[in-house]
Amino acid sequence: MSHSTRDGVALLILRLGLAWFIFLWAIHKVITPKQYQGLARHFDGVELDFTTIYAVAAVQILICALVALGALRWISYPALAAMHLFTVLRRWEGFFDPFALNERGFPIHRNQVIDLAVLGAMIALILLIHRDRLSVDAWWKARRA
Numbered sequence: 001m002s003h004s005t006r007d008g009v010a011l012l013i014l015r016l017g018l019a020w021f022i023f024l025w026a027i028h029k030v031i032t033p034k035q036y037q038g039l040a041r042h043f044d045g046v047e048l049d050f051t052t053i054y055a056v057a058a059v060q061i062l063i064c065a066l067v068a069l070g071a072l073r074w075i076s077y078p079a080l081a082a083m084h085l086f087t088v089l090r091r092w093e094g095f096f097d098p099f100a101l102n103e104r105g106f107p108i109h110r111n112q113v114i115d116l117a118v119l120g121a122m123i124a125l126i127l128l129i130h131r132d133r134l135s136v137d138a139w140w141k142a143r144r145a
Helices: 003-031 033-044 050-069 073-090 092-096 110-127 136-144
Strands: none
Touching: 003 033, 003 050, 003 073, 003 110, 033 050, 050 073, 073 092, 073 110, 092 110
16 A cells, blocks of 8 residues: 555545544534533533524535535634634643542543544644545546646
8 A cells, every 4th residue: 555545535424523523512413402501501501592602513514515525625624623722722721630530430631632632633634635645636636637
């Protein structure tokens, strides 16, 4: 397997994994909008109606689809990272106590650690856009040449 093909496959896997990760959070907004009302109230101090939650979910799902396809990469990849960065910044206090446990001994800040790893992967995807050869954008560019 050539370096170019290996890079393309690696970035395809990374792209699909990151899109799926955020897609699951977006689709849960559609399935359980009441939960997201509570999260917005708790973390952001705002009240959101279901229409707003569904609209946000629709935009997030669209961005996830674009990322999965590798379409509009210079817009969709940073948009995915910006969405995730918003989540990371909302929960930053958990980074200072990554080993905290609740009364049942369950690690309560574990997701924040995962969030940082995902954010790092998103940044890597953006930095490697030029090697992302198995994408709609790369296919379109090759077809036009």
